[in-house]
Amino acid sequence: MTDSIIRADAVLSARRPGVTASSLRAGTEQSLRSVYSLGHSAIASLPGSLHSITEEAVTPFTLACFLVIIVEFGERFNYYTTKILYGSYCTQMLNMTSSEYNIFLNFNDFFNYGTGIIGAYIADAFLGRFKTICASAPIYVAGLVLLTVSATPLGYGDWPYYPDSNGGWAYPAFWASVTIMAIGCGFIKPCVSVFAAEQLKDEHGNDASPRTLERLYLWWYLSINIGSFIGPLAAPLLSGGTPAGLDNIIGQKYQCSTNATLVPTCDEYCPGGCQLTPPTPAQFEECCTGQRIGLNYWLVWGCWSLPMLLLSFSIFYIGAWKPGYIATPAQGSYLGDFFKLLWGAIRCLDGGKPSDGKPIRCFEKLKGVAGMPNDRLIDEFRMMLITSSIFVPFSLFWFANSQMYSWGYNQCDPALKIQGWMDCNQMQTMNALSILIAIPIIDFAVYPILTKMNIKLTHVHKIGAGMVIMGAAIIIMGVIQIFIDKNGKYLGASSSSYVWDDPDDPKQLSVYVQMPVFVLSGVAEVVGNIATLELAYVGSPPSMKSLVMAFGLMTSCGGAIIGFIVNPFYTPSNSIYFQFVTGIVVVLFGPVIWFGFRNMKTGRDLMPELFEENLQDVIRTGSLDTSMMSTGSLKLFKSGSGTGAAMFEMGSKHAMDAVTSGKAANPA
Known part of the structure; x- marks a missing residue:
């Protein structure tokens, strides 16, 4: 498949x-x-x-x-x-x-x-x-x-x-x-x-x-x-911030040391003060003795x-x-037709067509309304939206994925110990590395073994499993935060305000404790995100596959919107609650997706006549019946005659306009 x-x-x-x-x-x-x-x-x-x-x-x-x-x-x-x-x-x-x-x-x-x-x-x-x-x-x-x-x-x-x-x-x-x-x-x-x-x-x-x-x-x-x-x-x-890396070329800058709050000279200046205002010579001498900050x-x-x-x-x-x-010239876009349908649905326009019993009735009512696309194209948009429905809860997946980097960096700096070339920035590359390792293992070992055990995984199962794995990664981040909060506290709104309860003996974990978090997030992408891509292809009409993938990509925007709502309330002091609540919610959404979409019917299930089976007639004849409009021919249409005739790909908006207006010649 x-x-x-x-x-x-x-x-x-x-x-x-x-x-x-x-x-x-x-x-x-x-x-x-x-x-x-x-x-x-x-x-x-x-x-x-x-x-x-x-x-x-x-x-x-x-x-x-x-x-x-x-x-x-x-x-x-x-x-x-x-x-x-x-x-x-x-x-x-x-x-x-x-x-x-x-x-x-x-x-x-x-x-x-x-x-x-x-x-x-x-x-x-x-x-x-x-x-x-x-x-x-x-x-x-x-x-x-x-x-x-x-x-x-x-x-x-x-x-x-x-x-x-x-x-x-x-x-x-x-x-x-x-x-x-x-x-x-x-x-x-x-x-x-x-x-x-x-x-x-x-x-x-x-x-x-x-x-x-x-x-x-x-x-x-x-x-x-x-x-x-x-x-x-x-x-x-x-950058100049990693001990094993290049030194700062222009100037130096340091964080406050962990025991700066105990020094009278640093009162009301630390922690975090070294990053806000230039220290006095005495402050720089006694307070700013923490980690070097990159300036390069x-x-x-x-x-x-x-x-x-x-x-x-x-x-x-x-x-x-x-x-x-x-270089192919501009061929036209279907986005205009899609937004035209959305606007018509919002205005509750009704062409009086009888119901065909399929979902998204508000789109079906637009058939026959002046200025709207042809009936087949309207049905293709309907089937596209039906297939895309599972992308709505999947936006939560990308919200959690994005916080791996923001919450993960806040957790790491300065509470975790940087070692060698691995710092709080470098740890994030473990996500991509785990993706490269996980793909062959899952594709060539895990899935075949499950198949031999007669365990059939659908796209919905994989998407739900990806949610569970991503949520588990966030929960592990919360477990790490328990240790950090147990041995110190944040005195300000920035993670750099963290101080140890015992500055002389800080119980500092290595930055490597975050590796399982980023590894699991990569595995979650392989399991869950690939399934959404596959579902978009097999469940969408040929002319709509691109837009379904666009909606799939927009789930990242949906995750960002959730972040805009949630993150203004986030502080390092309450980060543990955000991590556990987010992790638990994402984990629970796995079973929700399994049960909520267990009987999911894609566009192909509901209207198989819109799919590839009818494209061969289009390719063979080079003409379309307006009641069975298709957009998937592999040939080029020639509009008009003579040297000035325009050549259009059959699936393009311009080609469809030429066909429906009767100006298209035989395929080139």
């Missing part, structure tokens, strides 16, 4: 205009599905394997295809390099409280995941994918340049103590820079993976074989993971991230000159 889904993913990514499924996935989500293909291909090559892969022609990769892949490598390299340092930079340099940092991280996730659908719409409706990438790259670079400059002494009124007073502008510049980068990222990601697949078309405009596209996404997987591991791996070592963020972002991003985009631009790209 998984292998066939990946094939469908590859085909749709290259052929389907609009907000494509594979291109809308976050970097990790793309990696997960690609490594599935890698594993199945490896097993199929073994002698006597039970798996078989249909032999298909493999088109050699073009240079243009590789040049587009480089864009994804550079973008992911920068994304993860900047994100991994946000925790220490926000709390130690920008003086954010723990609650403010949590809210910021929700803001960053919301914008990076939410702007993708806007970028896809711009590309499909107006600019085309190539021009959208070209226009978005400078936006991305501008945001990173602003972030780098704001982290230098130029952004601080009194380096390195005043980020937003005494002439400092580092704080507002930081928010502006991450917003600009999120816009650039969101506009690029919906376009770049599909644009790479377009470079493999032959001279007649035919797509590469599914097997070739599978290979493309393996390379895509490699580019994402090389970028997301190399960047974060070196960033904490260069400008070095990491300006001399590590920026060159890689500029190099990647430069290579992409050069590729437009030679060897040149296959």
Whole structure:
């Protein structure tokens, strides 16, 4: 099943205009599905394997295809390099409280995941994918340049103590820079993976074989993971905050030592005071003897991230000159039709059609209403929403996943002991590492063993299990917090205000105690998130798969919205309650999903006539009956005649408009 889904993913990514499924996935989500293909291909090559892969022609990769892949490598390299340092930079340099940092991280996730659908719409409706990438790259670079400059002494009124007073502008510049980068990222990601697949078309405009596209996404997987591991791996070592790493190049800054509150000189100054105002010479001598704080963020972002991003985009631009790209013009977007239906449903418009007994009756009533899409397209939107219903409770999964990083960093700094190259930032990379290890184990061992035991796991079972595992990870974080609270207390709104009950003998756990938390969160993504992707493909009409995947991605935005509501009430002192309550609720939602959706019927179950079975007639005849409108032909439609005729992909909005208006000729 998984292998066939990946094939469908590859085909749709290259052929389907609009907000494509594979291109809308976050970097990790793309990696997960690609490594599935890698594993199945490896097993199929073994002698006597039970798996078989249909032999298909493999088109050699073009240079243009590789040049587009480089864009994804550079973008992911920068994304993860900047994100991994946000925790220490926000709390130690920008003086954010723990609650403010949590809210910021929700803001960053919301914008990076939410702007993708806007970028896809711009590309499909107006600019085309190539021009959208070209226009978005400078936006991305501008945001990173602003972030780098704001982290230098130029952004601080009194380096390195005043980020937003005494002439400092580092704080507002930081928010502006991450917003600009999120816009650039969101506009690029919906376009770049599909644009790479377009470079493999032959001279007649035919797509590469599914097997070739599978290979493309393996390379895509490699580019994402090389970028997301190399960047974060070196960033904490260069930032100046890790004992085993590079020293601070410009100035020094330290946290208050754990016993600073016992020193009269430090009264009302510590804890946390070293991060707020410049200490007097006596205060610096007696109070600021804690851990060194990293100041080399400008070095990491300006001399590590920026060159890689500029190099990647430069290579992409050069590729437009030679060897040149296959650039498909804008093909139209279905998003407008979808929002038109939503607005019609809100207004309770009614075309008087009798009920067909299927859910979402408010959409069915729009059939026959002037200005609304054709009946088949309305049904496809209905089936899309039915399949997407399980994504609503899954937003809680992504809320918990996001707090692994914000609450996890607050818990770690300064209560846990940093050892060697592993610090509070570096520990977060264990999530990605566990994903890479868990995928082959679960796919090639756990699932086959369960199958042999006649334990059949549905998508709903896997999604529920992912919720349970994620909740368990948060509960383990709460157990760690019990030990931390037992041996000390927080005296302020920031995690840096933590002091030990016995400063002379602090009972400090190693940073490695958080490893099970991040490992389990990675396993939860493999089990639960992949199941949502698979369900979106098998349960949605062909023309709607991309939008269903868009809704799946928007669950991350849903998780961020929950974070906006919850995190203003979070403080380090009450963090243990947030961790246990969140963990228990997420665990309980696993069985809720199992029982609540145990009889779930997808769009395919309810209206099988909307699916692939009817596409062959479309491909063969090149024409559509308006009562059975389909959008999945593998050919191109030619609108009009003569040299000025427009060529449209059959699944595109423009092609459908040409067909329904009677202006389409035979397929090219």
